[in-house]
Amino acid sequence: MNNLYTEKTLRDFAYNIFIKMGSSEQHAQLASDVLLQSDLRGIDSHGVARLSGYVRLWEAGRINTKPTPKVIHETPSTAVVDGDQGLGLVVAPYAMNIAIEKAKTCGTGWVAVKNSNHFGIAGYHSMMALQHDMIGISMTNASPLVAPTFSTERLLGTNPICVAIPAGVQPPFVADFATTTAANGKLEILQRKNEKAPVGWVQTKEGEPTTNAHGVKEGGSLIPLGSDREHGSHKGFSLGAWVDIFSGVLSGANYGPWVPPFVSFLAPPADPVGEGIGHFVGAMRVDAFRPKEDFFKHMDNWINRFRQAQTIAGQEKVIIPGDPEREQEKIRSKEGILLNEMVVEDLKEIAKKLQVSF
């Protein structure tokens, strides 16, 4: 297969691109690791496919590739980080490390981040907690594409949440999801295939249900998890709002319709209410609640019981959050990562522009 790449090839390429953009070696290594983890875990929309977008934002002066993130306020269990307009890919791990350190002494640590940018997959950051026998939580606000229930306006991002929970002999529970019915990446797949979207994913600019996978580009919106009021879209809206407030209002970042777009061809709002985009991350030591061994034993039991749940006829198994991504990771780290043709073209273009071999 032509567009099949090894992890190492893509990792080295991403690293070299970040270096050309001015990142330190340490930052380039970290940022490329976040992207590659995404590609390995099967979340194609958040891996190297994002690189060209980061390059364009950097060219537009909207990403600082030599940031010095710092803590601007703290208490024993909390901190606020100013990301210095850096890549979220490096700012969010910086914040998560602070949360982990605070959890070591205090039981839990919670860090709100402002003045950051797109942070890749939420899962990367919460999963950092796992090796410390901690639960990790991460969330971020994002460019407004989602209309609240009953509205025609795009006021929220797809605002993902990830909760990563360690287990004993079982692999960890990792739930990482956009608070919309469908993530934007799933729509992009349909767009490329020129296929229709299920009703409940997208609405037109008048707020009517549509199966047009290009609906958002034509002035419509993504719909909060739940699809419509009768099926609980007000709950999906509540979730997305929660993420926005924790990430934006608590940190001093922008929020709601003021969150700057991730694409360079759209200008950031002229009247910002904060700085950059915002994240919120947390770490909770498992043994701040009960002895580690007890927690792991019961977490294993929880996972086992749910994994063995009786299935509906025709369904193979109940999926434990984190299982599909881990299975992908096993396959892709061996067999390589298959990139979409458009992504390959994109990477070739930035390779040429920044004189990096690809």
Add this chain to the structure above:
Amino acid sequence: MNNLYTEKTLRDFAYNIFIKMGSSEQHAQLASDVLLQSDLRGIDSHGVARLSGYVRLWEAGRINTKPTPKVIHETPSTAVVDGDQGLGLVVAPYAMNIAIEKAKTCGTGWVAVKNSNHFGIAGYHSMMALQHDMIGISMTNASPLVAPTFSTERLLGTNPICVAIPAGVQPPFVADFATTTAANGKLEILQRKNEKAPVGWVQTKEGEPTTNAHGVKEGGSLIPLGSDREHGSHKGFSLGAWVDIFSGVLSGANYGPWVPPFVSFLAPPADPVGEGIGHFVGAMRVDAFRPKEDFFKHMDNWINRFRQAQTIAGQEKVIIPGDPEREQEKIRSKEGILLNEMVVEDLKEIAKKLQVSF
């Protein structure tokens, strides 16, 4: 109207019932306040309608009405509370007060609770944080009625989450919701009217979609928020699982299918994996992140902007989480609380049984 009662009448009645059950004056006052707040806020399923169920569980020896909840483990920002088999209505506020105290010194406080019972509306507990200029979070696991995506088994409760966020001149943001497509209370309304449920709320015992509002009683299940896989029910399942693990596995309570039923006619599982049901509550001081005035100013701006969002033709307004309940509270505290005929019969029965006037 015959079944219209003043707040005071119902509050006094509930108080007297709890006293007859053996609660202390302080506990009876608190427990009746939790129920009345629910009735005032329009959540009929969690108010005095629950009283007879509590009485029956107490008669069955499954609720200790003279509990001494206590902290059995703690760190500066965390604690685990053993609820001593008490009413969740008094155990959860006890835990929330500890979370608030910890947040005062530490920035945030997080308390997992085991050996408790049904805690009423989640909103009551998180809203306790508001008067301290803190964000409140509460969640609980519950009797298993919900099937994971792709499963026919009832392994989770409706596992609600509430996040309450204070604002300045605006009323607080209070998102309080079951992690299913529809709360059980909504189904009960349809059952009484003998009406059909929308597809996506309930599945049959074989896991097929059904509009039968009595489907759960006939061996079927409630469906996680999202309704089906294509519309993100795996996300609703992830949310419900998150609540279950934080409430049950972290605390040492039961979890998943081992959570004891809320009804006395169903026996608790013979092989418990923990003690009672579990809750998880948290409090975060707003000024542990940024100056209070800044937070309130931006929270007001957030709420204003979303409240003024352009609506879809035919829709009156975008609903800010917490608005409908507050509007109900205004009306009902003036005009009284209208009880369903079956609830009135129920209350009369326990009035007679416990010799309390009604």
